[in-house]
Amino acid sequence: MDRLSRWKRDVEAFLEEALPAADEPPRLLHEAMRHALKGGKRLRPALVFAAYEAIRGEGAPAWVAQVAGAVEALHAYSLVHDDLPAMDDAQYRHGLPAVHRKFGEATAILVGDALQALAFEWLAGAPWPSPEVGLKAVGILARSAGSRGLVGGQQDDLSLERREAEEAELESLYRRKTGMLLEASLRLGGLAAGATPEEEAILSAIAGPMGLGYQVADDVLDVVGTLETLGKDGGLDEERGRVTYVTLLGLEGAREKALGLFRQAREAALALGDGAQGLQEIIAVMAQRVATAREMQA
Amino acid sequence: MDRLSRWKRDVEAFLEEALPAADEPPRLLHEAMRHALKGGKRLRPALVFAAYEAIRGEGAPAWVAQVAGAVEALHAYSLVHDDLPAMDDAQYRHGLPAVHRKFGEATAILVGDALQALAFEWLAGAPWPSPEVGLKAVGILARSAGSRGLVGGQQDDLSLERREAEEAELESLYRRKTGMLLEASLRLGGLAAGATPEEEAILSAIAGPMGLGYQVADDVLDVVGTLETLGKDGGLDEERGRVTYVTLLGLEGAREKALGLFRQAREAALALGDGAQGLQEIIAVMAQRVATAREMQA
Numbered sequence: 001m002d003r004l005s006r007w008k009r010d011v012e013a014f015l016e017e018a019l020p021a022a023d024e025p026p027r028l029l030h031e032a033m034r035h036a037l038k039g040g041k042r043l044r045p046a047l048v049f050a051a052y053e054a055i056r057g058e059g060a061p062a063w064v065a066q067v068a069g070a071v072e073a074l075h076a077y078s079l080v081h082d083d084l085p086a087m088d089d090a091q092y093r094h095g096l097p098a099v100h101r102k103f104g105e106a107t108a109i110l111v112g113d114a115l116q117a118l119a120f121e122w123l124a125g126a127p128w129p130s131p132e133v134g135l136k137a138v139g140i141l142a143r144s145a146g147s148r149g150l151v152g153g154q155q156d157d158l159s160l161e162r163r164e165a166e167e168a169e170l171e172s173l174y175r176r177k178t179g180m181l182l183e184a185s186l187r188l189g190g191l192a193a194g195a196t197p198e199e200e201a202i203l204s205a206i207a208g209p210m211g212l213g214y215q216v217a218d219d220v221l222d223v224v225g226t227l228e229t230l231g232k233d234g235g236l237d238e239e240r241g242r243v244t245y246v247t248l249l250g251l252e253g254a255r256e257k258a259l260g261l262f263r264q265a266r267e268a269a270l271a272l273g274d275g276a277q278g279l280q281e282i283i284a285v286m287a288q289r290v291a292t293a294r295e296m297q298a
Numbered sequence: 299m300d301r302l303s304r305w306k307r308d309v310e311a312f313l314e315e316a317l318p319a320a321d322e323p324p325r326l327l328h329e330a331m332r333h334a335l336k337g338g339k340r341l342r343p344a345l346v347f348a349a350y351e352a353i354r355g356e357g358a359p360a361w362v363a364q365v366a367g368a369v370e371a372l373h374a375y376s377l378v379h380d381d382l383p384a385m386d387d388a389q390y391r392h393g394l395p396a397v398h399r400k401f402g403e404a405t406a407i408l409v410g411d412a413l414q415a416l417a418f419e420w421l422a423g424a425p426w427p428s429p430e431v432g433l434k435a436v437g438i439l440a441r442s443a444g445s446r447g448l449v450g451g452q453q454d455d456l457s458l459e460r461r462e463a464e465e466a467e468l469e470s471l472y473r474r475k476t477g478m479l480l481e482a483s484l485r486l487g488g489l490a491a492g493a494t495p496e497e498e499a500i501l502s503a504i505a506g507p508m509g510l511g512y513q514v515a516d517d518v519l520d521v522v523g524t525l526e527t528l529g530k531d532g533g534l535d536e537e538r539g540r541v542t543y544v545t546l547l548g549l550e551g552a553r554e555k556a557l558g559l560f561r562q563a564r565e566a567a568l569a570l571g572d573g574a575q576g577l578q579e580i581i582a583v584m585a586q587r588v589a590t591a592r593e594m595q596a
Contacts, residue, residue, distance in 0.1 A: 117440050
């Protein structure tokens, strides 16, 4: 089994075990929390594991799955709330009905709220190398999740529909909405492994271009994926008149930008040596997605 | 200045200082976060300070206001989400328009999300006596906020409208929806003061009856306060056909129950000696509210 599949399996085993059982009251809430954590690429958990192994070598101990699960729970909460009728009003997520469609809007709000609390509960309960490190990890996740991170990015994203924006503004939005949690994933994996401040700095240097590249690639895939799968021109972003890297740079320009950022991230990862193979693979997969996209469109 | 006013002033000064400025982007979000923290009795911060002073004597250091502010931010987030159209659809809170009415539903969802993250950021950033204690505090707050605490209680509350319930069910709901965060406030104040496990146990023993008493008193005030202020019989709970301690025990029965619980809480606080004067005062104010309520109705 390759390492990406192993990490996915490990975090999913943790989630299955650690989430409240679907028949524990309040049943509707707990069933919906489990629903919210079904599916997805488990990218953030993979980054936690990959950063750990980049610092300490292969074979992360079992408790690292709890850190990975915490980051995934935080990500899942943000998707549940983003999908709400008052936000993106999405109907499906990971090929399943969105939580509010299956369980109602009130429960979906509460599912997100409970998953955020659970993320911090798991993080605070993990056997960190030292309590200092654990407390630092909580601070990192909290900042990445707050009004100067993920939530602030989402707020800007809502106000970006149907108006012009400069590239710098879009970059700032993407950094907060997605980049900071990806960076937190890497840093938390590093902290779990006892990373030195220098190693932490390298992980952050990888996270910057990787996170932005990931979002730029998403802009490309939103256009190309739609051509491919729906046979019509323009994805959700374009329907909404939302500014994206594709509207700013054109499809080819955005693709080149993403690939350039992924190259930068891979170069930054060289400083971690052979241990960073897992990280290199993750970035390669991201780059592959957007490289292939061109062929699908052609 | 009496100590209750001093604690209120101190936590409000912390919030004013520590919340992101209203003109820091995203401005709408930050302005709305500040709006969400306006008003209220600041009961939970008072419990943090009171527990601290019960253990260590008068004069909590300035950083305890950060712990108190974290608990208040968490409480404020829960009110913003409870007030949403999909939940209680409340129009006013603390005499001001509810956040979703003034800033829109999407922003109100994000305000709650950001305030929860901020609560954990503040908690993790406080200079606890030791990092172990800080990490323990994060775990306590996270559990009190999660699906087995506040959020689970709110989920049950939503499903309680227009159906029968036993007293045990209502007690369990109240314990989770309100009691656990009140208990967390006391325990966090105790941890800040370096409480021994025995002292922590006393704080929890106070929290149990105090928290339930507080909610039972609220049921009484919901009926009596309405008679007083609106001149009609039956408050919001009754309009909704919601089971309360008043529907279960009658108005007098519920009032007696609340007063009995407050007596229990004050007796438990005796074990902390003279330092617990602040705590005794807080419980006395709670009891006073419900005792006076009878007179207003008469």
